[in-house]
Amino acid sequence: MILLGDMSRTDENLAQGSPSGSRAPWLRTAEGANLLGADGHLGVTIFEEITTLAVRTGAINLGQGFPDEDGPDLMREAARDAISAGANQYAPGKGIPALREAISDHQRRFYGLTPDPETEIIVTTGATEALAAALLALTGPGDEVLTFEPFYDSYGAVIALSGATHVTAPLLAPEFQPDLAALEAAFSDRTRVILVNNPHNPMGSVFTREALTRIVELANRHDAIIITDEVYEHLTFGVAHIPVATLPGASERTLTISSAGKTFSLTGWKIGWMSGPAELVAAARTVKQFLSYSSGTPFQAAVAAGLALDGSFYEDLANTLQRKRDILSEGLRAAGMDVFTPQGTYFINVDAAPLGVTDATALARRLPELVGVAAIPVPVFCHPEGAERTKSLLRFAFCKRVDVLEEAASRIATLKDRL
Numbered sequence: 001m002i003l004l005g006d007m008s009r010t011d012e013n014l015a016q017g018s019p020s021g022s023r024a025p026w027l028r029t030a031e032g033a034n035l036l037g038a039d040g041h042l043g044v045t046i047f048e049e050i051t052t053l054a055v056r057t058g059a060i061n062l063g064q065g066f067p068d069e070d071g072p073d074l075m076r077e078a079a080r081d082a083i084s085a086g087a088n089q090y091a092p093g094k095g096i097p098a099l100r101e102a103i104s105d106h107q108r109r110f111y112g113l114t115p116d117p118e119t120e121i122i123v124t125t126g127a128t129e130a131l132a133a134a135l136l137a138l139t140g141p142g143d144e145v146l147t148f149e150p151f152y153d154s155y156g157a158v159i160a161l162s163g164a165t166h167v168t169a170p171l172l173a174p175e176f177q178p179d180l181a182a183l184e185a186a187f188s189d190r191t192r193v194i195l196v197n198n199p200h201n202p203m204g205s206v207f208t209r210e211a212l213t214r215i216v217e218l219a220n221r222h223d224a225i226i227i228t229d230e231v232y233e234h235l236t237f238g239v240a241h242i243p244v245a246t247l248p249g250a251s252e253r254t255l256t257i258s259s260a261g262k263t264f265s266l267t268g269w270k271i272g273w274m275s276g277p278a279e280l281v282a283a284a285r286t287v288k289q290f291l292s293y294s295s296g297t298p299f300q301a302a303v304a305a306g307l308a309l310d311g312s313f314y315e316d317l318a319n320t321l322q323r324k325r326d327i328l329s330e331g332l333r334a335a336g337m338d339v340f341t342p343q344g345t346y347f348i349n350v351d352a353a354p355l356g357v358t359d360a361t362a363l364a365r366r367l368p369e370l371v372g373v374a375a376i377p378v379p380v381f382c383h384p385e386g387a388e389r390t391k392s393l394l395r396f397a398f399c400k401r402v403d404v405l406e407e408a409a410s411r412i413a414t415l416k417d418r419l
């Protein structure tokens with residue numbers, strides 16, 4: 001009999017649990033996101049693991065990316081008002097009209113795109129659900145889904161859950177832009193989806209127009225759908241974010257995903273969205289209906305209010321983060337590590353090799369005890385070859401108060417004496 005009693009170890013019966021003898025879907029999901037240890041131990045996501053460790057040790061948590069200051073008062077008040085006014089039952093499955101209209105206005109205001117709020121936009125439970133709904137709707141066994149590597153953890157998990165094959169093309173140091181020759185070689189006639197993430201988590205790169213144009217050309221050549229995760233669209237420093245959907249030949253094959261979490265420093269609200277051609281949105285919506293049906297009603301009204309904030313809000317956000325980036329970069333450099341200055345997101349990557357580090361994952365598990373700071377190892381976002389390439393890289397989040405970043409930098413400066 002198959003029992004799920006001991007979740008700490010995977011079991012051959014479970015591994016072979018389906019009648020067809022194929023791997024159980026949950027096990028594929030775990031493997032796809034590198035949650036299975038060599039000894040069969042089942043882990044939680046790296047974000048959960050490192051945050052738990054940071055809480056237990058009292059370390060400054062520069063691991064999981066969440067701000068330590070909440071988003072605009074206006075939005076938090078709007079959520080409270082919506083609750084008081086009775087917005088407490090199911091929202092329409094595709095999202096409240098005011099939010100779909102605000103998303104459409106946002107796309108027009110910033111990018112000149114004009115998605116129809118009725119048929120070309122849906123609201124989701126964070127970008128995470130949008131990604132899952134789109135991938136599960138559009139890919140399956142026999143398909144290939146192409147991502148860059150390193151890749152955000154949920155990509156590997158959901159591609160595996162869908163039964164598709166996950167193919168990668170590398171982002172190489174020091175710029176972490178797409179390697180266009182490797183990208184071309186990674187495409188095949190089985191490529192159903194190219195899943196782009198720009199600005200890129202974990203590497204902090206903002207893709208050039210040239211790279212994005214090439215992605216669109218290759219997607220057209222292979223008749224692949226483009227799913228583009230642009231949750232960091234407003235977090236760029238001195239470079240413009242170019243949505244894939246604005247490039248020639250892209251709009252008819254591109255689903256664009258974003259979320260309120262990063263733009264408004266409200267990661268716990270879990271309101272995301274996607275926009276694109278009606279038939280692709282309808283496909284994803286069909287699946288979304290049975291993942292969550294609908295998403296947090298009172299938060300939707302508040303996010304609609306946030307999206308209408310004027311340009312200065314967005315400029316201040318990027319300027320403030322850029323200052324924080326520079327404070328933490330300086331501290332990491334002073335600690336003797338090679339720093340890759342990000343053009344976007346709120347993550348800085350460092351190479352700890354100059355300190356003699358050869359295993360970033362082992363170091364990330366010791367770092368909170370060693371110096372009282374937590375970070376995320378980059379190899380966990382890779383398949384084995386990419387993990388080898390990134391074996392001494394660590395990712396630090398800088399979406400924290402300046403005094404917290406300064407304290408973290410002074411603690412990290414002591415690392416070389418403690419290794």
Ligand code: PMP
Binds near residue numbers: 128197229260
């Ligand atoms: N994509 C990327 C690249 C992310 O970094 C994150 C984390 N914010 C997500 C998706 C998930 O976003 P959400 O919290 O809105 O589900």
Ligand code: GLN
Binds near residue numbers: 045047048063065
């Ligand atoms: N996106 C956040 C990060 O990259 C974490 C989100 C999560 O914990 N799943 O740090």
